Amino acid sequence: MWNSLLGIFHPAASTSALIWRLILAVAFSIALLVLLHRFLGPRGRRWLIAFVTFAGGLYLGLEYFLPVRGSVLWPTGMPNPNPDRAANILTPGIEPIGIMLSVVGAFTVGLGIYSLCQVHGRNVAQRRPGWHNSGAFFLAMSAMLVFGLWAHYLPDQDAPGGRLPWQESTYELLFGGIFMPLQAATFSLLAFYIASAAYRAFRIHTAEAALMMAAAFIVMLAQVPVGQWLTHGLPTTGPLAFFRLETLGDWIMSWLNTPAQRGIVFGVAVGGLAMSLRIWLSLERGTFFSEQG
Amino acid sequence: MAGSHATFWQRIQQIPRYYIYLLLAAVVTWQILFPIALPILPSRVTQGVYDAIAAVPDDQLIIISTDWDASTQAETGPQTEAIIHACFQNGKRFAVMNLQPPMGVKLANDIAQRVAAEYGAEYGVDWCNWGYKYGFDNVLIALAKNIPKTIGDDFHGNPVTDLPMMEGVENIESVGLVIEITGLANVTELWIGLIQGVYGTPLAGAYTAVMVPSYYPFLDSGQLRGVLNGAKGAAEMEVLVKRPDRASAIMPVQSWAHMLIIALIIIGNLGYIFGRRRTTERPS
Amino acid sequence: MGGLEHANWFMSALFGSMCLIIVVSVLLAQRGREMFIRRIPGLNAIEEAVGRATEMGRPVFFSTGLHGITIVTLQALAILSYIVKLAAVHATRIVVATASATLYPVLEESVREAYTAADHPEAFRSEDVRFVTEEQFAYAMGCVGIMAREQTATNFFFGAFFAESLILAENGRALGALQVAGCPDPVQIPFFIATCDYVVIGDEYYAASAYLTREPTLTGSLIGQDIAKAILIALVIVGVVVASAVGGADSATNNFLLNLLASGAQ
Incomplete structure (x- = not known):
């Protein structure tokens, strides 16, 4: 029963079976949405959200914490359908859930594109200031979409070997010639921003700030050959070797940075756990949705 | 006044x-x-990566996970190149793969092809490219148990089982080292949680300079054998493999x-x- | 066998006890027990920041960062919800930008709900909640474009930020906005500190909803979270003492207690 239920998430045996599944899935989804919309008020909707959140969290939590066996499903003793993964009775559902989430995620891309078109379409239609930027958005999106799909699905079969068909080379130009350099150039801007931000923000207001600055200078110098050159006269062994900038930099990173990082990560992890619990038990409801209900 | x-x-x-x-x-x-060129001294953490590569037994392969894209290639590109030099110079077989972003696998493939040509190395025998694999943790969980089944086809669309170097490669026991090269946060944590921590497979990293401080706790605990620290780490690796190149420049x-x-x-x-x-x- | 795939018994016990502590603290707080939370300047500044935008008659900008629906962004949503309610009361426009198509519908719905909760449902404009792009740097530049065109008086950056944090905050600062940021990732905090007026650091980020609303349930969870953290600190101290006593963690593979503690990392 369980396995046949999970079977609907596996590839269909034939094209007709796939079409039937698609029709049934769409009909079921529409019927469910209509029913929910028709019979659930705002209060009912909140209860439904709380229930789905709790059930989802419970499933994934139990799957993680229940004991596992490699060859059989714990605790039923049934054969494990995927012996490559240690499993309990809930494990076989993990992959279908992952697929379902991916499908839902794929639908939201459509919503995202709708949002973009809504904002930029209005800019163009009403000729708002900077509307040509919105026009550039439509141009860029259509070009990537058309040439990307074209190059993927309709490659030029007759193109001589070694030469890219023109639609693919256009896509290469858009991707490798425009998109990638833009990405690299934007990342490079960080060098300029960090220079101006460091100059502006680093002021010795207190003794602690002075210590912090000393540590920053050592680490910055240890990170480049000119820093290593500054103390190259010091011996590489013995007590004075500690004062070579690269050794001092490594010491700061290992002995001062590491405990600080661990401390923050501990705090953040426990904070994340508490937040997860609040979401799972719908205790955070008041902040996301109105307090009633 | x-x-x-x-x-x-x-x-x-x-x-x-x-x-x-x-x-x-x-x-x-x-x-x-x-340029005013000054000597570059390899650091302890870079030496750790090199030593980890050199220590891989001949019957095991190295996984180089190239999870980077164009934005960070000034740092991660030379890192990948220097690591591949180190693999070839030490006679180690390696497989390039990619979890995210998909662009990384093509950029790394171009580098690997170029470097392989320098050593006369043959694709499928000395190195291969497993391509982009979607699914992060699910990929790693499955990879540990069954590599050929999880990878399926290589970067060029051919079954990995057809590659001579994949003969006898079954699961994570066939892997002697994983090197994660990335500008993304949290990918290394997956390798640690699902592979290094569970099976003890040695792990090393190569990151953008800004990320490195957050990986020192893993170096300290021995979960990472070594780390290449941004362009400086790549330059140090170039010194170790005696191939001064882009990072040194x-x-x-x-x-x-x-x-x-x-x-x-x-x-x-x-x-x-x-x-x-x-x-x-x-x-x- | 343990790791991220499935928990071992030690992890289950540790996790279970921490959850239990948090739930018990919540119950105690709900029964009216007084709980103290220290002052967090970054969160105190939120009201001032919205007030500034109101006085200047300019909009507020809120970025949720790059992640989709994760715990980090859900906390950002809780903070956003509070800010929207404040902005709605002061009749100040707020523009929200996300880099996740998955988060976008949830974001739109919670902003709409926040306007409704503040008794100003008419103030909600769907075009003010925007999906920009899923590409990291294109998102950063898109947000900078929004800040520049809308001439935002206040920028909030709460969520999961990576290398784009400096691009966002440095440009926001150059445009003259008051900025408040919060991010649990220690790597990005220095960049925000250098460029923003107020920064919420580390686990202060997860204290935000409790701090802002002072709801007993949330405050109780905060106290529970601190007790759980104290347990972790105690375990670290025990580990350090035992490892030192037996001659270092490397030579202690046969020590039951150290193996137990190390199993949590597997």
């Missing part, structure tokens, strides 16, 4: 950012055109850019300290 001095100290605390950008651009251009630029930033911070603080002193000395 005192007023004009105060103005000067205040002024050097507020250099317009455009001048700072121009200064930085000037220093970078100067060092690209007329960046080092003079990075050296003097760091010096400029330090100088700017000192200037700003001189303005702050003396500007404050003048203000407090001035009669109210």
Whole structure:
């Protein structure tokens, strides 16, 4: 029963079976949405959200914490359908859930594109200031979409070997010639921003700030050959070797940075756990949705 | 008189950012055109990566997970290249793969092909490319148990089982080292949680410089054998493999850019300290 | 066998006890027990920041960063919800930008709900909740474009940020906005500190909803979270003492207690 239920998430045996599944899935989804919309008020909707959140969290939590066996499903003793993964009775559902989430995620891309078109379409239609930027958005999106799909699905079969068909080379130009350099150039801007931000923000207001600055200078110098050159006269062994900038930099990173990082990560992890619990038990409801209900 | 001095100290605390950008651009251009090259000393953490590669037994392969894209390629590109040199020089077989972003696998493939040609290495025998695999943790969980089944086809669309170097490769026991090269946060944590921590497979990393401080706890605990720290780590690896290249060429630029930033911070603080002193000395 | 795939018994016990502590603290707080939370300047500044935008008659900008629906962004949503309610009361427009198509519908719905909760449902404009792009740097530049065009008086950056944090905050600062940021990732905090007026650091980020609303349930969870953290600190101290006593963690593979503690990392 369980396995046949999970079977609907596996590839269909034939094209007709796939079409039937698609029709049934769409009909079921529409019927469910209509029913929910028709019979659930705002209060009912909140209860439904709380229930789905709790059930989802419970499933994934139990799957993680229940004991596992490699060859059989714990605790039923049934054969494990995927012996490559240690499993309990809930494990076989993990992959279908992952697929379902991916499908839902794929639908939201459509919503995202709708949002973009809504904002930029209005800019163009009403000729708002900077509307040509919105026009550039439509141009860029259509070009990537058309040439990307074209190059993927309709490659030029007759193109001589070694030469890219023109639609693919256009896509290469858009991707490798425009998109990638833009990405690299934007990342490079960080060098300029960090220079101006460091100059502006680093002021010795207190003794602690002075210590912090000393540590920053050592680490910055240890990170480049000119820093290593500054103390190259010091011996590489013995007590004075500690004062070579690269050794001092490594010491700061290992002995001062590491405990600080661990401390923050501990705090953040426990904070994340508490937040997860609040979401799972719908205790955070008041902040996301109105307090009633 | 005192007023004009105060103005000067205040002024050097507020250099317009455009001048700072121009200064930085000037220093970078100067060092690209007329570099002042200084010796590069390999650090403990870089040596750790090299030693981990050298220590891989001949019957095991290395996984190089290239999870980077164009934005970070100034750091991760030379890192990948130097690591591949180290693999070939030590006679280690390796497989390139990619979890995210998909662009990384093509960029890394171009590098691997170029370096392989230098050593006369053959695809499928000395190295291969497993391509982009979607699914992060699910990929790693499955990879540990069954590599051929999880990978399926290689980068070129051929079954990996057809590659001679994949003969006898079954699961994570056939892997002697994983090297994660990335500009993304949290990918290494997956390798640690699902592979290194569970099966004890050695792991090393190569990251953008800004990410490295957060990986020192894993170095300290021995979960990472070594780390390449940004372009500097790549340059150090280039020294170890005796192939000074792009990262080594960046080092003079990075050296003097760091010096400029330090100088700017000192200037700003001189303005702050003396500007404050003048203000407090001035009669109210 | 343990790791991220499935828990071993030690992890289950540790996790279970921490959850239990948090739930018990919540119950105690709900019964009216007084709980103290220290002052967090970054969160105190939120009201001032929205007030500034109101006085200047300019909009507020809120970025949720790069992640989709994760715990980090859900916390960002809780903070956003509070800010939207404040902005709605002061009749100040708020523009929200996300880099996740998955998060986008949830974001739109919670902003709409927040306007409704503040009794100003008419103030909600769907075009003010925007999906920009899923590409990291294109998102950063898109947000900078929004800040520049809308001339935002206040920028909030709460969520999961990576290398784009400096691009966002440095440009926001150059445009003259008051900025408040919060991010649990220690790597990005220095960049925000250098460029923002107020920064919420580390686990202060997860204290935000409790701190802002002072709801007993949330405050109780905060106290529970601190007790759980104290347990972790105690375990670290025990580990350090035992490892030191037996001659270092490397030579202690046969020590039951150290193996037990190390199993949590597997």
